[in-house]
Amino acid sequence: MKIYHNIDEFKPVKNAVVTIGTFDGVHLGHRKIISRIKELADASGGETVILTFFPHPRMILHPEDESIKLINTINEKAQLLEQLGVDHLIITPFSRDFSNQTAEDYIRDILVNKIGTKKIVIGYDHRFGKDRQGGLNDLLQLAPVYNFEVIEIPEQDIHDVAVSSTRIRQALLESKVDLANEFLGYPFFITGKVTRGDQIGRQIGYPTANIVIEENYKLIPGDGIFAVKVEVDKVLYKGMAYIGTRPTINGTRRNIEVNIFDFDREIYYEQIRMEFHHFVRGDMKFEGLDKLKAQIAQDKIDVLSLLVHG
Structure with a gap:
């Protein structure tokens, strides 16, 4: 073309x-x-x-x-x-x-x-x-x-x-990516640059890539945890994404971050593409990082199950 x-x-x-x-x-x-x-x-x-x-x-x-x-x-x-x-x-x-x-x-x-x-x-x-x-x-x-x-x-x-x-x-704003994908005919995706975060994910054993989207007109799904696939250098990896303000640590700024499974390479400032396949749960505040870590462990189990079965 x-x-x-x-x-x-x-x-x-x-x-x-x-x-x-x-x-x-x-x-x-x-x-x-x-x-x-x-x-x-x-x-x-x-x-x-x-x-x-x-x-x-x-x-x-x-x-x-x-x-x-x-x-x-x-x-x-x-x-x-x-x-x-x-x-x-x-x-x-x-x-x-x-x-x-x-x-x-x-x-x-x-x-x-x-x-x-x-x-x-x-x-x-x-x-x-x-x-x-x-x-x-x-x-x-x-x-x-x-x-x-x-x-x-x-x-x-x-x-x-x-x-x-x-x-x-409307479906995307309500985090209903499964419904949005039905109408699209393909998984909704975002493309953005990986930037440095405050390493909270790394501290609790789930390092995340923080994604910045330069185009302010791009629609971002509602807050929560999602089962995703991430394309890095033309290779597709499974992962779990988070969109929200991180209330457990009293965050105020909305973040987009993803824990890429079976991946340990540093990709700061690289462009990545993330496909949204399923919504897992909404954002919530936990009483401390230990409870957050326990929930994320369960989220990973749920995400893998969703990505295997559809």
Whole structure:
């Protein structure tokens, strides 16, 4: 897959089959749309093109709203789309100027002249251009003028995409990673850099890698203990992750840390990827480190059982 970080980097391709969207999560609903554009491209000897935007439009149009959290970072999204066999991913920098184009300017300048769209797969509710006034009707009216075909995504499929995205976000915030994974079609994951902690885990026999995620818009699951798999240097290890404020030691800052099983290498400042497979229990305060250590021993037994059986 070729990635373009600006529309001007892209050169029109033969029989471009295009779809547009944020594709946050690249979940099962999105995958139906991607399958459709691949079918159309294969049938016409064309190439698939996804046009997405970064930052997320709401981050630019509503900068005061800090509640916007996304299932994937832009790099994670690109990895997932590449795995699905998309040919071209255009990541357009979203700005107020970009959002102020008229519907016809957007269709003519972006979709036709820049991308060379021959087929566009789009939902009835997709909006674009100044004040989001452009939509499916504009595309249908201008398709014969600019010689492209519009394929509408069925309303039920659009509903499935919207519902899935909402339910995934809500499930993750409630620590229900099993449910989120059902809708995603793959284990939810985070990528981050390992940083030095205060070595409390090491003191009680369960050393942890503390993970820092640079992208503040990345959605983090609710607090608790999770059965995870951790990718370090392309090798996957089992482990148990903790998200929370560490109330037993009166912590206040929210941490993400993981005890990687059968692993004793120092990986400070390395990038790791952590897949969430199961929720084990919520965060809780213990009366001292000895009781915490006893609970963690039980957590490890539970985690291994969960990872073996599913």
